[in-house]
Amino acid sequence: DQTSLLARAWQGLPRGWSAYAQLESSFVSDANRRIALMAGTELRPLPQIDLTLGLSFDYLTYTERSESYYDPSADLSAGLSLNASHTFFDWLRLSVAGTLGRGYAAEAGTTGFGVNYSISGGPEILYQGISLSLTAARSQSQRASVYTTHSFGLSLGMEF
Numbered sequence: 001d002q003t004s005l006l007a008r009a010w011q012g013l014p015r016g017w018s019a020y021a022q023l024e025s026s027f028v029s030d031a032n033r034r035i036a037l038m039a040g041t042e043l044r045p046l047p048q049i050d051l052t053l054g055l056s057f058d059y060l061t062y063t064e065r066s067e068s069y070y071d072p073s074a075d076l077s078a079g080l081s082l083n084a085s086h087t088f089f090d091w092l093r094l095s096v097a098g099t100l101g102r103g104y105a106a107e108a109g110t111t112g113f114g115v116n117y118s119i120s121g122g123p124e125i126l127y128q129g130i131s132l133s134l135t136a137a138r139s140q141s142q143r144a145s146v147y148t149t150h151s152f153g154l155s156l157g158m159e160f
Contacts, residue, residue, distance in 0.1 A: 001029040016044040032071065033063040042081075054081040056099075065108060070147070077103030077116055077141070095133075096121035103141060114142030120151075129159040 004026040012018050019041045026034035040056030057078050062071040079101025087093045098119045105112055120137030135153040140146060 002026045002034065004034075016047065018042050018044075028062075028066075030066060030068070031064065032066055034060070034071075035063070036060045050085045050087075052081075052083040054083070055079075056081060056101075070107065072105045072107040075103065075105040075107075077101050079116065091126050093124045093126065094121070095124065112142070112145070116141035131155075131157040131159075133157070 004024055006022065006024045008020065008022045010018060010020040020039070022036075022038040024034075024036040024038075026036075028034060037059040038056065040054055042052050042054040044052050055078070058076070060075040061073060065071055065073075079099045081097065081099040083095070083097040085093055085095035096119075098117070100117045101115070103114065103116050116139070118137065118139035120135055122133060122135040124131055124133035133153075133155045135151075135155070137151045137153075138149070140148045
């Protein structure tokens with residue numbers, strides 16, 4: 001179990017640019033603490049098309065070592081991203097996102113440097129302020145070892 005505190009800041013800039021930063025501190029049930037920093041910038045080159053290009057930097061560390069989970073003393077990564085969506089009808093939108101980058105990690109005396117990527121996407125159904133979306137994703141990072149994750153999500157949202 002973990003309890004997290006999260007602070008985010010986002011700022012729109014001229015000519016389709018934006019910048020963001022995020023700080024997260026998580027308190028893990030085994031008395032460990034997880035600290036994550038993220039920062040990046042995004043560009044929406046054509047206002048009439050829902051396409052965003054991004055550059056991001058991430059840092060992750062744990063204050064204590066654990067045998068139960070991945071707990072790096074340092075995990076640094078930088079990546080380029082592309083996000084796009086297209087509305088086919090007023091009730092159906094399809095989104096896709098991808099990231100490609102490189103990273104470095106140090107954990108329990110082992111270090112590694114390698115490629116990381118993620119891809120995700122899915123449909124979203126919209127009806128009178130209510131949205132239902134399905135998302136599938138795959139991500140992989142390689143440091144000293146290869147870590148691969150697959151996920152599937154269902155989300156129900158409401159605008160008011």
